[in-house]
Amino acid sequence: xxxxxxxxxxxxxxxxxxxxxxxxxxxxxxxxxxxxxxxxxxxxxxxxxxxxxxxxxxxxxxxxxxxxxxxxxxxxxxxxxxxxxxxxxxxxxxxxxxxxxxxxxxxxxxxxxxx
Amino acid sequence: xxxxxxxxxxxxxxxxxxxxxxxxxxxxxxxxxxxxxxxxxxxxxxxxxxxxxxxxxxxxxxxxxxxxxxxxxxxxxxxxxxxxxxxxxxxxxxxxxxxxxxxxxxxxxxxxxxxxxxxxxxxxxxxxxxxxxxxxxxxxxxxxxxxxxxxxxxxxxxxxxxxxxxxxxxxxxxxxxxxxxxxxxxxxxxxxxxxxxxxxxxxxxxxxxxxxxxxxxxxxxxxxxxxxxxxxxxxxxxxxxxxxxxxxxxxxxxxxxxxxxxxxxxxxxxxxxxxxxxxxxxxxxxxxxxxxxxxxxxxxxxxxxxxxxxxxxxxxxxxxxxxxxxxxxxxxxxxxxxxxxxxxxxxxxxxxxxxxxxxxxxxxxxxxxxxxxxxxxxxxxxxxxxxxxxxxxxxxxxxxxxxxxxxxxxxxxxxxxxxxxxxxxxxxxxxxxxxxxxxxxxxxxxxxxxx
Numbered sequence: 001x002x003x004x005x006x007x008x009x010x011x012x013x014x015x016x017x018x019x020x021x022x023x024x025x026x027x028x029x030x031x032x033x034x035x036x037x038x039x040x041x042x043x044x045x046x047x048x049x050x051x052x053x054x055x056x057x058x059x060x061x062x063x064x065x066x067x068x069x070x071x072x073x074x075x076x077x078x079x080x081x082x083x084x085x086x087x088x089x090x091x092x093x094x095x096x097x098x099x100x101x102x103x104x105x106x107x108x109x110x111x112x113x114x115x
Numbered sequence: 116x117x118x119x120x121x122x123x124x125x126x127x128x129x130x131x132x133x134x135x136x137x138x139x140x141x142x143x144x145x146x147x148x149x150x151x152x153x154x155x156x157x158x159x160x161x162x163x164x165x166x167x168x169x170x171x172x173x174x175x176x177x178x179x180x181x182x183x184x185x186x187x188x189x190x191x192x193x194x195x196x197x198x199x200x201x202x203x204x205x206x207x208x209x210x211x212x213x214x215x216x217x218x219x220x221x222x223x224x225x226x227x228x229x230x231x232x233x234x235x236x237x238x239x240x241x242x243x244x245x246x247x248x249x250x251x252x253x254x255x256x257x258x259x260x261x262x263x264x265x266x267x268x269x270x271x272x273x274x275x276x277x278x279x280x281x282x283x284x285x286x287x288x289x290x291x292x293x294x295x296x297x298x299x300x301x302x303x304x305x306x307x308x309x310x311x312x313x314x315x316x317x318x319x320x321x322x323x324x325x326x327x328x329x330x331x332x333x334x335x336x337x338x339x340x341x342x343x344x345x346x347x348x349x350x351x352x353x354x355x356x357x358x359x360x361x362x363x364x365x366x367x368x369x370x371x372x373x374x375x376x377x378x379x380x381x382x383x384x385x386x387x388x389x390x391x392x393x394x395x396x397x398x399x400x401x402x403x404x405x406x407x408x409x410x411x412x413x414x415x416x417x418x419x420x421x422x423x424x425x426x427x428x429x430x431x432x433x434x435x436x437x438x439x440x441x442x443x444x445x446x447x448x449x450x451x452x453x454x455x456x457x458x459x460x461x462x463x464x465x466x467x468x469x470x471x472x473x474x475x476x477x478x479x480x481x482x483x484x485x486x487x488x489x490x491x492x493x494x495x496x497x498x499x500x501x502x503x504x505x506x507x508x509x510x511x512x513x514x515x516x517x518x519x520x521x522x523x524x525x526x527x528x529x530x531x532x533x534x535x536x537x538x539x540x541x542x543x544x545x546x547x548x549x550x551x552x553x554x555x556x557x558x559x560x561x562x563x564x565x566x
Contacts, residue, residue, distance in 0.1 A: 027143060028150040046147060047175050050140070058326070073150075076143045 003042060012044070012052050014095060017088040020062060020080040027053065027076070053078060061087050116165040123148065126170065138418075148173055168450055209265075211393065214263065216386045218256040222385070223378035226252045226289045229264050233484035236373075242297055247286050250306035253384050255279050258316040262390065275316050282309065290565045296501045297560040304505075308334070308552035311545060325535065333457040334391055336402055341387035349379035401492065403458030410451045410471055417478040424485065439488045439505045443512035448479040452520065456538065465528060473524040476517045483514055503564045505555055516544050 019025060019033055031044050061084035067077050078106045080088075121448075130141050148169050155165035226236075258275055261267075283401040286305060291298040291434065317334060318327035353371045360367035452472050459468075487510060494503050525539040 019417070026146070028147045046144070050143065054140075073146055074142065075146045075150075076139070 008042065008044070011095075012048065013056065014088060015042075016049075016052060016056065017061065017068070017080060017091070018082050021080055021085065021088060024077045024079045027079065030078075056084070061081040116168075117161075118160050119152070119166060144173065157430075158223045164476060164537050175419055179221055208393065211264065211389060214260055215389045218260060219378065219382045221535075222253050222256050226377050226381065236377075243291065243302075245301035247298060247305070248283070249302065250309045251279070251283050253308070253381060254309045257384065257388050260385070261313070261316040261319075261392075264392075265316075267316070267319065270320075271316070275312060279309065289560045291560070292346040292564075292566050294566070295531065296566055297563050298557055299566070300501055300505050301556045304552040304555040308549065311549045311552070325542045329457060329538055329546060332453055332542070332545075333402075333521045336454055336457065338387045338391035339407075340402060341390045342383055345383040345386050346380070349376070349383055353379070369522055387523065393492070402454050406451050406454035406458070407468060410455060410468070410475055412475045413451060414471060414475045414478060417475070417482060421482055424482075437489050438486070438503075438510060441483055442506060442509045443515065445479060445483060445510065445517060448475055449513060450517060452476060452517075453541070455540065459534070463534075469524065469528070473521060473528075476521045476524070479513065480517055480521065483510065487514070492522050501559055501566070505559070508551060508555070512547055516541075519544065 015034060016030065019030055025033070027046065027049055031046070031049060034042050034044050053062070053064075057064055057078070060081065062078050062080050064076050064078050067076050068074055127141055127145060130144065151164045151169035151172065152162070155168055156162060160168070209565075229241070229244065230236070234244055236245060255276065258279070262272055262275065282305060286298075286301055289298070289301075314331040314335075315322040315330070317331050318324075320328045353375055356375065357367045357371055452475060455472055457467050490507070496509065511543075519540055520537070523532065523540050526532045527534060527537055
């Protein structure tokens, strides 16, 4: 299934913040994680991910640092900040409203069909 | 034989040449690419296969790939990604060039227009008019160029051109009495003020942000280098024109002065900003090198000067001209320091040039401190004139900037702040320049009663 561009863009920030809340991570791992979590349905492109990461950093929601892995590779890790956690909470509430409303309309739809 | 490192190196160079990526971006993308390659190799691909596939994935993401494929080098991955040349970028570039030509002609013609009303550029009487207004002939076109390029909203157009119009009205409505000191000062400071205003058009919506402003500082430096090169070309063309016409007994000097030079200056300005914007990468690799060559040389000169001053016990003989010379020294040091800073990768650890920068700043501060203490005394003894106050003000503004940078460098070396903070301070300081130049251009004449 192809998730629309608009939906991917809209859900990018909360997903990113949620992933970073679970632990610091870097671009490549984040893309893999999103793929995994969505059962290969959400494929993020690098061209979308990095600009979003940089924007969130500019907004002060996350911060970055370079860290050398055991294999000796320098990676740019991102860490969620206090303001990012607050933002995540706000976004979570917004999404819950949307999801709840959608769930309701869908269940109503099936009732109509049955009746 | 396939060499992964060589291929990655050349890929990196192409990203760099693209000009839209900072070194940090490139390093980040590179670690991404390497992770992907490693994963693919683990799953059984050879290095070259893994490289091509990783690149394709990374490249497909956005316009990056188009840009790689366009570049004309014979690389393995180029054959693989022969995308058609991005037609949109092509169209934009053509539009930019049309704008450059059109705006050059318009600005040049605008410069010729006052002659119809009897204000000849060569007349001594109209000199003041041109001094006051020179920046208004070209900079609005530069601002328009960026506003069109950025697809700015109507509001931005109104704001920026409103200020241009206001500035034009104010400087021309002010009376001016001999010896015209404040009018001349206003003519000197207005271009700087309007250039900063043009900066807002260059940066666009995020004109208060650190990155946008840093880009503008970098852009200013590069545009300056291009302008010097292009102007040198115009002069060579002029001398050449006059020389060959002279050989057949025709004096082309009038043509040169009245047309070629005027349109040439406008063209130099427009071409410089177009080049500095479009072909960032060429000079981007070039300006920092110049700065790195000259900052040690300036440091040596300044230290020698300071040493001689201390040993011989001679303090600089203080006249306004010398104060202006010291202003230039500070401005030049600031320029050098900024070139080095703007080309620097924020995440890079402290390096030699950071220390060199600090040494340069501190030496300049000491010399200026000595000069300033001498001149303050003389200024107070001989009364206040607008020129003295302006020269002094410039000195203090530059001194403030350099002292702030030195302080920030010190904190950075002690690891109390990161480099972003230092850049932020510098970009915020642009507000001081904006305020000071506006003050001299618009308020000075009132304070000194338009003398």
